[in-house]
Amino acid sequence: MSFWIWWARALAVFGLATALAVSLTPLPSPWNAWPRDGCEQVNCYCETLRDSFIVQPINTHSNLAFVLVGLLIVFAPPRRAARPEYQTVFGGAVMAVGLGSWFYHASLTRLGEWFDLVGVYLLLSLILLVNAHRLRPMSPATLAALYVGVNVLGGLQMVFANALQQVVFVGLFGGAAALEIAAWLKRRPRMQFGWLIAALTTFALAAATWLADARLPCDPASLFQWHGLWHALTATAAGFVFLYFRSEGRG
DSSP states (O other): OHHHHHHHHHHHHHHHHHHHHHHHSSSOOOOTSSOOOOGTTTTTTTTOOOOOSSSSHHHTTTTHHHHHHHHHHHHHOTTTOOOOHHHHHHHHHHHHHHHHHHHHHHHHHHHHHHHHHHHHHHHHHHHHHHHHHHHHHOOHHHHHHHHHHHHHHHHHHHHHHHGHHHHHHHHHHHEEEEHHHHHHHHHOOOOOOHHHHHHHHHHHHHHHHHHTTTTSSTTTTHHHHHHHHHHHHHHHHHHHHHHHHHTTTOO
């Protein structure tokens, strides 16, 4: 597959998804009777809340960055040494992050929060299991069973122990980082380390934006929202992580 066909396919699907998402913005709100998310009583990421299908348009549609990155991963020409199904799962997990967060900011409901965090769990647990597999190879069936099991538990945690979401996030992120360090110490893999530096740098900028979100000056009616920047930066970081894993054996 040529470079241009790859981009054309990804951009065509992304264009259709974007057109559909944006067309929903002015429709009447179906969320008023749904259990609400608590952020409405605190800050709600600065942007003005609208009484429409899309409660926060900028914070909602900025999640389409994840959809674009995920589509580019899915449609990218697979490497001969790589398993194409892994590429599809990774791209799908990146898109799940964006779609979950899209639904959350569109509705600001408790159900939206569930999809938002479970989408994040899908990506972080995949990175963790990829690193575990690099240290001790597992069969595809074992990997799939572990992946499903971890995320079923994550979904149940969001229902019955919602307050633990940050603990789970830190555990998955920290576990993935620890296994990455262990893989480097044990295997000394040939990889393009620059992609990992790019991912960590971009995510650090995103994390700084997220942590400072409530303290930064903002205009609720502006087209620029700090939380939208967080979405764009984390989507970019996810793309760099994929390129880093894809580079194994080519460093």
